[in-house]
Amino acid sequence: MVLEFHTGLKQNNATGFVGTYNFIDRRLFETDGVRVPGTECDYQFSRSGNRPTHGRLYSPRYPSIYPNNVRCSYHFHARAKERVKVVFEEVSLQKGDISCLRRADIIKVFDGRDTNAPAIAMLCNELTGYEVLSTGPALLLQFTANSATPGQGFAATFHFQPPPDSTAADSDRLLKLSFGKAFESLGPEVSATTSSCHQEFSSDGSKHGTLTSPHYPSPYPPNTHCHYEFFGRGKERVRLIFQDFFLYKSADGAVDCTSVDSLQAFVNVDGRLEKVETFCGINLPKPIMSNGPKLMLEFRGTQSSRYARGFKISYSFVENFGINTGRQLKEFPCAFVYNSSESRNGTFASPNSPGPYPRDTECTYFFHGGETEKVHLHFTNFDVEGVLPCEAVSASDYVEFSNYMTEDNRYGRYCGQMKEFHVESERNFFKVTFRSNDRLDGTGFKAIYQFLEVTDEYQAPMQEEASYAMCISRPFSMLILVTIMQLYQQLYH
Template sequence: MCRNFVILLFFHICGCKELFDFRDKNKGSNCDVVFLSDSVKNGTITSPLYPSPYPARTICRYEFQGRGKERVQTIFQEFNLYHPRDDNRECDNQDTLIAFVQIEGRMEKIDTFCGSTLPRPVMSNGPRLKLEFHAVYGSRYSRGFKATFSFIQNFGIKVGVQLPDYPCAFVFNSNETRSGHFYSPNYPGFYPRDTECYYFFHGNQGEKIHLHFNYFDVEGVFPCEAKSASDYVEFSNFVSQDRKYERHCGQLGEFDIESDRRFFRVTFKSNDRLDGTGFNATYQFLDKVESFTTRSELTNETAVLKDIDGFITILFFLMIKLIR
């Protein structure tokens, strides 16, 4: 008879409002939880009954509501959902976790996770994020998921010095460090939509800045313009736009960019449509008398030297024959 009762438990702990409806394990369960940044800045979310297997026929909604410039970032520690087929990349007919962000006043799906592959970090494009857990099947071998969440204003970028007057801007100064790395928001996860970030590099007198991009995946089609709905990365020797450098977008191999003087600006811009995993790059402040040689340049120089050596050798033998 107890199985016919619906047990409602309301919690007001750590700024979250939770509603759990756990019935018989064989009949499934529903749960909803809302996290408000006014009361909690970070915490942990899990699937029902974690680390025990979650029940079938379960729908859980995890909603995050920040304020102002805050973004919501979730980082997964464990992810193991029931998946009958390993080759189903579309997550059809499987237990799933779906991420939604707010775009033009409505919540839109940006990604779906399933199987046992650990998802990359997820970041909202504004102060709101929603995760929906749909457990159709469940299994005694599927533990579910565990993730941490944070309301942040640094876009997941933990290098450089953030400028408070910009929504997203970071300064790298030669007086503090001569070399280091920088990356797109939420890297290595998908970067958030509707986001513009600046990276300012300030060298000393007589210095220039060399950048090497180890990884680059920014959604777009060359020449990376608005008419093709492209996200892009842009470079400039000035605070304003510089016509010397073309915009970069798409999936690119490793490449290098160098400034003309001691100041350099990198701009990352995403729109409200598609997204990518962004970029990961290194920077180095160099004296202008220094020359940074890439691997390709070394290969070319070596080839030229070999050609010169071959020419000198041939010329030497010709002179010997003439003398004889």
């Protein structure tokens, strides 16, 4: 390495620089795989023979900046019935919070041997402690760098996990192992061998089911302390929908959940356990969703009463992020397509709607119209955490729009709590991007989409006594009346 210092002809008051240097043993940052002959940075990680079950991997030249115009592939091949777990301890590609679809430097993780497999994760910008787990014995990690300003890269660990039904796998799912030291701060552990109060739910056993508080629907006993753990795989998220909720409520009517019976939800954020929701009282909570394949609930019922029947929750391991419209694309973790050839109008919403959206999530909605069509969006609800102009400096989540696959400066970012508003494309393609960070969250958005002819003018819906109707004014005084009663009932109720 050579450093050059140049000065200009004019004198100035600049004081120069001072720095330190160290010679680092490069062996500390060697990838524990077999490099593919004839490649710069393609590696194979195999469980064959006596090769280790775990190790480390790095981007080229880590911890220095990686080269530009490079593509590296890391292929993982476990034994039959085993899984591949990768934990990104640090990712430092490019600064900011721009959508990964617009980044030149990106990490994509595929749930299989090649890029035809479903994408588990798409990582960019900067993050720590991000974990992925394959559904089978193969996993592909692909790192692409094409920017003119490369970053430091990434450092990660890998682990070939034993089959889910093995003793080793059971021990790996213990609370302190799966959630780290942060779990110890939650209080004494309830023994899974002596109490039914601690339960584990794995997507290997069932993709959906029901959990209840002890003795439900009878009152739960005093001094109850329970833990419920959920373990998904691949790009699965844990979604909880509350069917019943009635905890002990003090007579003074206090709304603070600090010193009363409560149910708390925890997820992994940047490698640490973080509380995302606390529920108490008798109001039925909205659905909640994890930011990854793991979620934990902690129930503390110290008071109880003959009326405190507890809770009943339906759980499911979902890959569609709770988005039930459009056609999901497998080449992105969370992307949905809406074609006018399939439906001229419909609805779309943020992940986990009507509940709060999950953290660390990016979802993209692609709208494809006919050659003479445009896209009109009517947002009926909008609550996305952030303050204008919705940038990284304010740690804002955001929604943005584009007439192209790349950036479109015509539209700014949208965040905060907003009244109903409309957005319309300039061509027959429209892209909507939703992105949340690892901090606060909101309830997201609900919207109506409609494909219109370019010459059509959108007219706001008028409420009638029996139904809602959408009117579209056409040239030559033609009027098309499209009844969408069910559509609006879904969005407004």
